[in-house]
Amino acid sequence: MGIFSKMKLGLKKTRESIFKQVRKLLKFKKLDEETLEEIEELLITSDMGVETASDVIEQLKEKSGDYDSPIEALKDILNDLLKMNHTEPIVENPPLVISVVGVNGTGKTTTIGKLSKLFVEQGNRVVLAACDTFRAAAVEQLRLWSERMGADFISQGQGADPAAVAFDAVSHAKSKSKDIVIIDTAGRLHTKHNLMEELKKIHRVVKKVIPEAPHEVLLVIDATTGQNGLVQAKKFMDAVEITGIVLTKLDGTAKGGIVFAIVKELGIPVKYIGVGEAIDDLKPFDAAEFVEALLGTEELEENEV
Template identity: 50%
Template structure:
């Protein structure tokens, strides 16, 4: 089942061999919650399954398998807002997230994807707080053939983005990806910095709608959901990248984030290599979790 075959073990353990009754639905809801689907979303899924079972007079849980696949696909494919993907040239991506989630590595993987598509990519090393971040981004630039614009450690991040956009426009770059310092939504100075970067983008490319991608670590479960909620309010996030999805049995957080925040999941990371980042496919994800393969 493609890239999702090694994840979501907690969800794939859900049994479809029982008879349908109230106890079955209670157990199903508990399993969904334990797999980080979230209380609200788990309750909604189970309620829809109850309604379908009643309407179609279903008696065996196996009959619910295609139903739960469709319900989950709908929850993932129809986020409440932020569904439009900007298409300006250069396309500007602004990457944000807390420290340790794999943000800079994700940027490298995105650069590799775009370069493989034949696009010219420019990376802005606007995480100027950590010298290691600038170094790491430069290494990814060398690996992927992407150009890197960097200043010295401690420089103004907005100035780095300004120079990167200038360079991107002058060189006809297809994509400009901006790294930023790891931040918490409640750290005012960092949020002010992010607002300044967005003002620079608006001034340099007035018609540009940057794709603000929040990178979260799937292994943190409900904490990843909390981050998505908080950054949506404070940073105008319009897409999520889930990293380390291969390292957790609780892949249900993907469903919770899409449904409970309305932010679409854009990409998922399932490894450390340059090619281990994939566009998120709701139908494939739902089929992998509930498609009837051998239980793990």
């Protein structure tokens, strides 16, 4: 099954619960105020949020007359919303250092395992750093992923200083000419230390080995938490510079609109999405494919005839 087919299948619930209704309301050439209000309510219900949904509707009012159909206008508006001017980090001297942050329960450690699979398949030599030392299960889970993917594993066990583990991992990768280091950080601390201060410390320490590191800071958000995910994101953004979002569990009870809210309200690109539990169900995010999976499916065409 191709990437688009997997994403379409993963988004089936959100597509059929909300966006199918949006599409039906957009069948008509002209949109009256009542129809626009209905669409706006549906978009808000999709976890898009009031601010983002309102902006989309305003654009739809202005632009729908320029298209053959309002559905095409909406697709372009949503595509433009998701397209951000961001560049991938350029690393002159490997390793590329990626810090993965987020609260417990978002699928952070599993996401790291799936990311390592993507990178290994591209021919990269990967190092996994077990810096979530406050949760024994996280260390063991990451070790299993490293064995499965053929990645190096750096750990000092439960209770160790996370920053010391990160320092060891980056130093190891640099000395052994590895390509990528992925740091698994804590999502909650069971000590008197503040979580955000711990993250800052990890980032300060890796800079002692590679001044530009971490080159990427990916925030993992559980899509099913909806607008609460935005609240989480803002807290992390206050502490560290987030360069991209990984949105997990889009195949569950997530409503899809949260993707647009994140990009619009936070100004951070979504870089990967999780649309299933299988090892290859983490995909690089493609805005056009995502919008098409929500609004342009063959099943909807057939049902609407």
